[in-house]
Amino acid sequence: ETGVTQTPRHLVMGMTNKKSLKCEQHLGHNAMYWYKQSAKKPLELMFVYNFKEQTENNSVPSRFSPECPNSSHLFLHLHTLQPEDSALYLCASSQDLGEYSPLHFGNGTRLTVT
Amino acid sequence: TQLLEQSPQFLSIQEGENLTVYCNSSSVFSSLQWYRQEPGEGPVLLVTVVTGGEVKKLKRLTFQFGDARKDSSLHITAAQPGDTGLYLCAGARDNYGQNFVFGPGTRLSVLP
Numbered sequence: 134e135t136g137v138t139q140t141p142r143h144l145v146m147g148m149t150n151k152k153s154l155k156c157e158q159h160l161g162h163n164a165m166y167w168y169k170q171s172a173k174k175p176l177e178l179m180f181v182y183n184f185k186e187q188t189e190n191n192s193v194p195s196r197f198s199p200e201c202p203n204s205s206h207l208f209l210h211l212h213t214l215q216p217e218d219s220a221l222y223l224c225a226s227s228q229d230l231g232e233y234s235p236l237h238f239g240n241g242t243r244l245t246v247t
Numbered sequence: 248t249q250l251l252e253q254s255p256q257f258l259s260i261q262e263g264e265n266l267t268v269y270c271n272s273s274s275v276f277s278s279l280q281w282y283r284q285e286p287g288e289g290p291v292l293l294v295t296v297v298t299g300g301e302v303k304k305l306k307r308l309t310f311q312f313g314d315a316r317k318d319s320s321l322h323i324t325a326a327q328p329g330d331t332g333l334y335l336c337a338g339a340r341d342n343y344g345q346n347f348v349f350g351p352g353t354r355l356s357v358l359p
Binding site: 232 | 280282335337346348350352
């Protein structure tokens with residue numbers, strides 16, 4: 134298996150549920166990212182990790198909690214979400230944080246909050 | 248806040264036609280990337296342009312970075328149904344990739 138893999142592909146959850154999104158990259162990259170893609174907004178950067186250390190939290194509400202146990206795995210823990218949090222959540226990785234290191238995206242988790 | 252605008256928002260054309268989509272900003276970017284996102288998949292990088300005025304070709308796709316590094320265009324010659332997708336531009340705000348700003352995208356549909 135190659136590239137960036139995200140699970141699950143689809144998730145429906147109630148506002149009181151707790152769930153986690155998983156991302157795994159097999160590219161040997163050092164940086165990993167969470168992005169949110171909504172129908173009416175451009176891709177929004179949520180979190181950045183470099184060598185397992187969080188380097189950016191883009192003013193994301195605390196109901197989203199990232200975890201990066203190693204350079205190959207990234208999680209996004211979700212709790213008490215709102216309907217407006219429904220979106221496609223994309224994980225990405227890059228060799229490093231340089232602008233010439235292209236982002237490699239997974240196919241996303243389509244989240245619906247009911 | 249640096250914003251990227253893309254136009255047109257939607258474009259539907261027949262196979263074989265040519266098209267150009269645009270990415271504009273009032274801010275200067277150190278580099279700019281174009282991605283294509285197909286339904287049900289994540290974005291895939293097409294090209295990175297770095298130098299003002301730079302032109303890059305990728306088969307039937309031609310990318311240009313504006314002289315002032317505030318805008319870019321993507322021209323597709325003889326479009327094919329396989330070109331269908333969401334085309335995203337992303338500008339680097341400084342030398343760190345984590346600071347990419349994405350445009351809202353142009354959704355292209357090429358009809359056979």
